[in-house]
Amino acid sequence: MKLSRRKFLGSAAAGTAIAAAMAHSMPAIAGDTVAVGSLHDLTGSLDAFGVPSHMCMKFAIEEINAAGGLLGKKIDLKTYDGQSDIKKFPQYAQQAALNDKVVMLQGAITGASREATRPVLRRYKVPFVYGTIYEGGLCEDNAISVNTGSDQQAVPLLEWSFRNLGKKVFYIGADYNAPRNIGIWNNAIAKREGGETVGEEYYPLDVTDFSTAISKIQAAKPDFLHSCLVGGPHMSFYRQWAAAGMLKKIPIVSVVFGGGQEHMILTPEESDGVIAAYNYFQELDTPENKAFIKRFEASVGADHPYINGIAIGGYNGPMLWAEAVKKAGSFDRDDVMAALAQNIEWTGPGGKMILDGKTHSTQQDVRIIQVKNRVWSLLETKSQIPPYDFNGRCNLLENPKNVDILNPQV
Amino acid sequence: MERLKSYAFVLPILLLAAIGPSVFEMFGLVQISNFATMALAVLGLAFVWGFLGVLSLGHAAFFGLGAYAYAITVINLNESSFAVMAAIAVPALFSVVLGYFLFFGRVSDVYLGVITLCVTLVLYNFTSATADPSYHIGAAPLGGFNGITAVPQLNWPGDAEQFLEVETTFRICLIVLALVYAALVALRRSSVGRIMVAVRESELRSELLGYDVRLYKMLGFSVSAAVAGLAGALFTAVNGYVGPSAFDLNQASQFLLWVIAGGLGGLAGPVIASFVFQYVSTYLGTSGVNTDLVFGAIIMLFVLLKVRERVPALWGRVLQFRRPARRVQAFTPSARAVESGE
């Protein structure tokens, strides 16, 4: 068969056009359904974060639909796999907004993917729900943050640590924006509590050998280690730390440990005793959470990834957004955001949550927890920690045009 | 007539540019614009590796530099035309410096490849480490790992407030792709291009004939850098975002592998391969399967079923009179191997 190059290219172009046309002919908002997008990393190095978050979001949508839908319409969840590739995020955001015409998109685990996504969603007026814990600073009319900012986690955790573990802290973090911001909080709280930062080191994300780090920490002799190491390669630190016999000598506190399922991958000899702070942990012993876990496991089975403080954002996000939609009586972005002005209250598996109209962030309980034998247990609860308003700089009621990420000035 | 046949690939691209807005909806146009900017970038690598024999494993460095240059310039000057020019100039200048370092030091083959890889990784490490707000160039914060966001789109030259619509940007991306393709084909057919092919074929002979091999390599290197920089600018304009991921190993590998998949030595092949690979990768992300598993399997099957050899062989018969044959490959293709349809 003689296949000339032009014919090949022509048929390829025609094939693409036909496929595209077919995709567009399916209505995104049919009469009785409305589309919502989930944009998480389901493959690649961030999959340990993305898969549980997406699972929780999917379950939330199921529950909303089972209760009769939202404003009388069923929600159709569109799933996008970011593949741990930041370049895919603006593309999928565009696809969700333009092609699938979603009325809300939740996702983006890392700050980088968040920053790549939100301008696109802002441009096309699709509300962006950010469900991950992060360093804080998101202050935008088109976005709402449903999980804790680091000020909500780091401040209570560090206060507790300086009062219970000692006054000298060594801070070690991954080298990107969030840990550096948390480092600012670390130094600020240290000063406030009369403590001292005896060392501060940042490691590129793909470093796997921490022998120099461990030596430096040993030489500095801190009372406790504040770790903001993130990701697979950085888990090597905890292995090497335990191998050097340090786990029993210097306690570790962290606002990110466990978020990447570290306690499931590390053995008890490598993780016992680490202290973290989140709004939520799967073993939380409250009636709301017990009921939630029961319903969740009825849907996905008992063999599911551990639901940690990051993943629960996948559940809380759609629920809080749904409350705003119900209050507004409409899916339109401006209506929904206007409904936030008087705050939205909702009680979830992690306790009472108040979505605040000034900061578009969420006030919630924060729990200090400790892991033993790969099971987390509660040390202390800090009730209803409000989101940080950056000394008044974040006030979307007065200044709705802000889109910059705010940095702490403490 | 044979001369015109070499430019034939321009036609489908221009056709797509013309009818695209009537056929595709907005998202389709944005997506194709996106893919086209990457295809433009890979043209640079296809040129410098396929024609000149320089294996640049760090082609992403030029792409990223152009992207960042565009972002920083357009945020500071509010005028995208200067930004695009900066995006071409910065990587080109960088490539001259790097090229001097490499070619005048007589580094070649896979060793040169590794140096270029290190260069792009250094840039990746550098840009990732600029998270502190004190890292900024004028009004543009470098943003570290988060990158630079909310980068303005292209605007009509001279009128900074008038942003181009999606359809216009779409057409510009495709027209630029077609023009650069045509320019590279023309360069290939010119005497400069023929000397470059001679350099690839045998450096020693070319030098003995009196040509300064180092200068020609540097020239080709700069051309590839300029093309990649332009692609970086367009990519940033379409997405409104640039970050260190433009420099990373993943990005560098993708350019490399699109050239291989499309056929080393050609220009149209890598362009088509880049579109196909990007489309498949994006589609798989919405399909619900494990993207890695399926994508990896597709690539292996693609190679093993020798799809690549069958199609270029037939292309060659129509346009450039190549005949298919299996040859032993080196990292830098010899003319014989290339024209045999590898």
Next chain:
Amino acid sequence: MDQTIVLLIAIANNIALLTLISLGLAIIFGMMRVINFAHGEFIMLGGYATVLSANHGINLWIAMLVVAPLTVGLIGFVVERLIIRPLYGQIITTMLATWGLSIFLIGAVTTIFGNTVLGVSAPLGNITIGVYSVSIYQLVLIAITAALVGACLFVLNRTRWGLIARGTVQNPTMASAIGIDPTRVYAMTFMAGAALSGLAGGLLAPLSGVIPQMGAAYIARAFVTVISGGSAMVIGTLSAAGILGPTVAILSYAATPVIGEAALLLLAIGLLRVLPRGISGLWQGGR
């Protein structure tokens, strides 16, 4: 004094680490000029083999030293047969195929084992040196790597197999003329390289985060080390590790880790500029 000892250990550790992750790639690249993009994933598979067999009760040392290389060697055998052999001579196409393989392997491991798997802790405890304490296993690892390098050199230089391998590298046509089948040599070499990578993964498992994507952290460094080393497979790689490793260790300690990592790349650039054939270019006709 303690600090010096610990710093020396860190230096030795870095050299050993770079050597260990690069050996498999060095053998495959040195013998066949094949750039195996799936090299990181062979390391990952070795890690998984160790972790999974140890979790099922197999003694950790056997899991690391026997199960890991055997498993990955076998996988290497299959890969060589199905992917590498049909593409002999086409190094560039092989790059593409091994890239697809690397993505596929990550996807396969994730699909079969999920994205988190319980790892293994380092055995042997630790020793105290002044204010520092060092993992004994890390020291043992350095020793094992040295032994491994010695073993490779021994096999290559003193055994018949090594002689056949070196001969085939130097002149495959001549080798086949005297009755050696280069194809079989290449197949065995690929398996050996894969087994070495698997062994590296197994040995590193108690000290690293074993996840499906762990290979990505090693591939760039391994590649840079191997090429900087040049054509001499073992000595070249060891020399490159000997120069790059201490630099990273010292600079990470004295300055910041970001500078340490950047230094590795910049030093490699400088090295290759000065020695355009890699370190092995310093002596003629390397191994």
